[in-house]
Amino acid sequence: MRVPTKVFWSLFFVAIFVLAGTANRPVNAANWSNTIALAALDGSLYSIEKGGALYRTDLSSGSWVQIGKAEFGNTKMMVAGPQNLFTLEADGSLYRVDPSNGSWVRVGKAGEWKNSIAAAFSGTRLFTIESSGALYGTNPMSGAWAQVGKAEFVRTKFLFGSNDSLITIEQDGSLYAINAGNGAWRQIGKSGDWINTLRGTLLANKLYTVESNGALFETDVNSGTWRQIGKSEFGRTKWFFNTGGSLYSIEHDGKLYRISPSNGSWVQIGK
Structure with a gap:
């Protein structure tokens, strides 16, 4: 539950990073080392810094601007929907955030997502x-939710979503496609092939993953076939996402890179 304190609010959660005021933001904009959560929407990167500030970054130049007040310090996860950002706070509440100005409204009842361990959008849910x-589908406007299928996902390590797909990687390294309508699942590829996956992002019907040895792989989620892309030079990747047909990474030193999904070549953004 958000607690108003005179002029500002101090609660908000989601996987995004915000700084403790703009003083914590380096003069050089090209540093995301304080990021605690992020999501990509309509070609822009939205990140929350340690101080609770929400930033929008132009991914063509690396220039950034703070959006709204520094109210997101309690964000646990952040995901992008079709038009808005959504955060899950540490108290289990869900908020819809306007990406243009940072204004927010709670969705559903306070604390209803307290036990959520993974989140992703597929279509409009x-x-x-x-x-x-248990797997749940939530209407992001009303907050109404319903369980989808059986409670069979207790060992899920990663959950990915796109317009028409849900994909999971389990703790044993196996990959599954999930029917978002009824929760039915089918295995993709061989058991354990993704045991060393550290990061991932789903772009159309291709899952891109960074492995513990620094290699970048592309997997066709229809057939399970995979191939390495480029050299094994992604071992320091901390955040990994896609938007506008490109892959992006933020490394442990806070630098941001655009990566070609076809050959793994990369270029730093905002030098």
Whole structure:
């Protein structure tokens, strides 16, 4: 539950990073080392810094601007929907955030997502996996939710979504496609092939993953076939996402890169 304190609010959660005021932001904009959560929407990167500030970054230049007040310090996860950003706060509440000005409104009842361990959008619904293994689909405007299928996802490590797909990687390294309508699943590829995956992002019907040895792989989620892209030079990747047909990474030193999904070549953004 958000707690108003005179002029500002101090609660907001989601996987995004915000700085403790603009003083914590380096003079050089090209540093995302304080990022705690992020999401990409309509070609822009939205990040929350340690101080709770929300930033929008132009991915063509690396220039950034703070959006709204520094109210997101309690964000646990952040995901992008069709038009808005959504955050899950540490108290389990869900908020819809206007990406143009940072204004927010709570969706559903306070604390209803307290046990969510993963979240992703598919189509117009927000899907979350709970610590019990249950999969839920939520209307992001009303907050109405319903369980989808059986509680079979207790060992899910990663959840990815696109316009028409839900994909999971389990703790044993196996990959599954999930029917968002009924929760039915089918295995993709061989058991354990993704055991060393550290980061991932779903672009159309291709899953791009960064492995513990620094290699970048592309997997066709229809067939399970995979191939390495480029050299094994992504071992320091901390955040990994896609938008506008390109892949992006933020490294442990806070630098931002655009990566070609066809050959793994990269260029730094905002030098």
